[in-house]
Amino acid sequence: MNTQSHTKSTSRSLPIALLRARETVMAPVRDMLQGIQITEQKWRILRVLDELGEVEQSTIANEACLLLPSLTRILRTMEADGQVTRRQDSRDKRRTMVMITDAGREILKVNLATSLAISNSIEAQMGREKLDKLLDLLDELQAIKV
Template identity: 30%
Template sequence: MATKIIHRNLPQLLLKAREALLSHFRGILTHYGLTEQQWRILRTLHEQGEMEPNQLCQACQILSPSMVGVLTRLQSMGLIRRERATYDHRRIIISMTPASQALVAQIAPLIEAQYRLIEKTIGRDIINQTYAQIDQLLNTPLDQVPSVPLPDQP
């Protein structure tokens, strides 16, 4: 008989929560011709300023091979610039263009309005508690959790 797993599947629950929330924003992004990954990049650049691709990967939780394609599409859409860093010509800096700044200015009020509708429906307290719990989880040293020893393969 197999060992029963007693812990709930936390990664899967977090994915379900992400999808449930993201479904309320997807229509806005689609209306403006953006994918979720493209929006994550534009919002991050809007909030944090220009970045190197590896910094964007980390901030947006997008793997490097995928990031290359997304950045290429954003550049072809005229929404980002790639320039060599003045301090080190081997490095590339990604920044917003006037077109992407205008696009974010159009989308931001809709995103904010959608957040207000979510808060009105489920309550600001739940949203604030969720932010606090997620911040607490992300501020714990999860990288210091040891891995279970794996048995030898037969």
């Protein structure tokens, strides 16, 4: 008898189930992004910036679910590659405001159709209702305090 015979087996483990589900969803997205030398993280950042406009880095970190140290590095290369601009906030000099560039928006534009096709494929296979239910449950899970 193993150590975790009193615990739930890994087959119904929530962390692993979340990881597996994410792999399934992200696989085609990564395929899409690989052709244009953009990582999954940079894609999320571009989407957040396109949606929210000029925001500080902490906001990006929160929205795109990235830690600040990672974000610092990623934005450095994105700025060097001309996908975003950064400037110090004049009122609060601790803050760095980040904005998407035309080149950054172009990346979103070019991949919009593929991105939509992926979403639609998932919805077609899962069904809109189940997908909504899943998103609701994930929201609820994310909101709890353990």
